[in-house]
Amino acid sequence: MGAFEQLTPPVTRTQIVRFAGAAGDFNPMHHDETFAQANGQPSVFAMGQLTAALLGSAVTEWLGRCNLAGYSVRFKEKVWPGDCLMLTGRQVDERRWDLKGVREVDDVVVVTGWAIVRPSQPSPPEAASTETDGARSSASAIRSS
């Protein structure tokens, strides 16, 4: 059974703002320090979708995006500026990987999840190479199987 682990660089306020713009999440809790502190938080913190996307990038790197049939995350704790996340994946059966993200500074689990890879495919028949849109046809073949 396989496994991977990857340590992220520290999450920065700039990265949070960059992701806010990319994803369209303008909840001020994530970019406005004054607002966040007025609402009882020590500082701004990362949106769950940023954590999901960071873990998703690690999953993509290790398992390959086109091999994935599903990806799921549950948010457990906040991720703060300065946090480095240890992202890990552990294969539990042929298709399922259990995922976890841990704050390096205090070992607190911030996210858990899973990824499901597609069933392994037999080698494509010779005729497939004559298709004009190879990527799309192999994807629909996977989908219909």
Added chain:
Amino acid sequence: MRERLAPGLLVDEVEFPVEEGKVMEFARAVGDTDLDTAPLTFTAVAAHWRDQAAMVELLGLELPRIVIGGSEWEYHAPVEIGDRLRGRRVVSAVEEKASARGSMTIVTLQTHFHRGDGALAVVQRDTVIELPG
């Protein structure tokens, strides 16, 4: 308001292009280096085309008590730069849960994203939790 909150309720429908700049911006924000297709969680960008305040009002939830519990994606067909995505978001489950601090509401929102060619590309499910008041 709250009585409308039931499985099947249509929350919103959006349609948007999968632009090269947006894919690059999203990928670079999260250290994703595979730019051949859209990142795993790219459908989050639908937020640019949605009115989240209207969603919260439609569901009858109290914004300050809302947290996102998690998200899930099913991948059916690849999403590439140049595609258009149509997303239809509905309430797929509503659960009331008792806790020591009172009752909380767990709402699952499900969005089917179809490509311009009609193929189902991605199904996303988000768990929205309204904490006890």
